[in-house]
Amino acid sequence: MRQFGLIGFPLTHSFSKGYFANHFLTEKILDAHYENYPIESIDLFSGLWKNNPSLQGLNVTIPYKKLVIPFLQHSSSVVQSIQACNCIKLHEGALYGYNTDVIGFEKSLLPYLQPHHQKALIFGTGGAAAAVAWVLKKLGIEYQLVSRTASEGCISYASLSPAVIAAHTLLIHTSPVGTFPNVDEAPNLPYEAITSKHHLFDLVYNPAATKFLTLGAAQGATTQNGLEMLHLQADASWEIWNSETPFHQ
Numbered sequence: 001m002r003q004f005g006l007i008g009f010p011l012t013h014s015f016s017k018g019y020f021a022n023h024f025l026t027e028k029i030l031d032a033h034y035e036n037y038p039i040e041s042i043d044l045f046s047g048l049w050k051n052n053p054s055l056q057g058l059n060v061t062i063p064y065k066k067l068v069i070p071f072l073q074h075s076s077s078v079v080q081s082i083q084a085c086n087c088i089k090l091h092e093g094a095l096y097g098y099n100t101d102v103i104g105f106e107k108s109l110l111p112y113l114q115p116h117h118q119k120a121l122i123f124g125t126g127g128a129a130a131a132v133a134w135v136l137k138k139l140g141i142e143y144q145l146v147s148r149t150a151s152e153g154c155i156s157y158a159s160l161s162p163a164v165i166a167a168h169t170l171l172i173h174t175s176p177v178g179t180f181p182n183v184d185e186a187p188n189l190p191y192e193a194i195t196s197k198h199h200l201f202d203l204v205y206n207p208a209a210t211k212f213l214t215l216g217a218a219q220g221a222t223t224q225n226g227l228e229m230l231h232l233q234a235d236a237s238w239e240i241w242n243s244e245t246p247f248h249q
Contacts, residue, residue: 001032001033001054002031002032002033002054002056003032003033003034003035003052003054003055003056004020004032004034004035004055004057004059005034005036005052005055005057005058005059006034006035006036006037006058006059006060006061007038007039007048007058007059007060007068008039008060008061008062008063008064009062009063011036011037011038013179013206014061015205015230016034016036016061016230016234017034017035017036019231020034020234020238021034023234023238042064042067042068042071045064045068045071046071049090055090056089056090057087057088057089057090057237057240057241058087059086059087059088059234059237060085060088062126062127062176065084065085065086065126065127065128066084066085066127068085068088069083069097072085072088072095072097073095073096074095074246075097076096076097076098078099078102078134079097079098079099082099082102082127082130082131082134084101084126084127084130084131085098085099085127086099086100086101086127086131086233086237087099087100087236087237087240089241089246091246094246096246098240099131100232100234100237100240101127101131101132101229101233102131102134103233103236104228104229104231104232104233104234104236105132105135105203105229105233106135106138106139107229107232108226108229108232109135109201109224112199112201112222112224114197114199116169117141117169117170117199118141118142118169119141119142119143119144119170120136120141120142120143120169120170120172121143121144121146121160121164121165121168121170121171121172122136122143122145122146122174123146123147123171123173123174123187124145124146124147124173124174124175125145125147125154126174126175128174128203129145132172132174132203133145141170144168146160146187157187160188160190161190162190162192162193163193165189165190165193165194165198166193166195169195169197169198170198170201171189171194171198171199171200171201171216171221172201172203173200173201173202173203173204173210173212174203175187177204177212178202178204178207178210178211178212179204179206179210180206180207183210183211184211185211186210186212186215187212191215191219194215194216194219194220194221195221196219197221198216199221199223199224200212200213200221200223200224201223201225201226202223202224202226203225203229204225204226205225205226205230208225209223209225210225213225
């Protein structure tokens with residue numbers, strides 16, 4: 001039995017296990033199993049492979065997308081560029097790291113893009129934000145990182161004036177703020193500056209309509225959550241795990 005799984009902490013609201021269980025059932029895949037591994041420390045990573053000899057691949061989520069990289073023998077060019085890994089494949093005794101977030105984000109965003117979507121604000125600075133920034137750069141869209149505290153290359157929420165919001169018609173939220181059960185939380189923005197030319201993308205998928213998206217929709221903006229992105233990145237992981245060659249990213 002081939003074993004796959006997800007590492008992160010905590011994993012109380014994990015999407016991946018149910019998604020792959022359903023995939024294996026509908027596709028009649030009988031030789032694979034997917035399990036959650038809520039490890040409390042990255043120090044437990046190496047032992048996970050030793051204790052599970054059938055393990056062939058892992059997805060990686062918060063807070064380990066960056067911390068897992070030193071354990072990899074090989075990294076894709078994307079992982080090397082953004083220093084965030086969310087998919088690992090064991091190939092001939094070596095661990096290969098990939099980032100399928102970039103695949104999922106790009107494919108899910110493209111249908112919503114309009115010619116006036118030339119500048120974006122990315123809320124958050126973690127591994128998911130790095131994947132989003134990589135895709136926007138690839139697409140030629142100018143972006144600005146936003147976090148609670150200003151730093152080099154990153155502005156603070158306090159500096160987000162209505163004029164800044166008006167100038168950036170792509171608003172992409174990559175932090176866990178607003179995730180169930182904290183459904184009344186949202187990034188601190190001047191939402192009144194959002195218009196029908198704006199598109200809001202929240203990588204959160206539970207709830208389906210976060211407060212961030214709801215407030216944007218009330219201003220006439222188009223919106224999308226992160227569920228399709230999750231489906232696409234999971235499918236990309238499965239393709240990587242079942243490929244004969246170690247790299248195609």
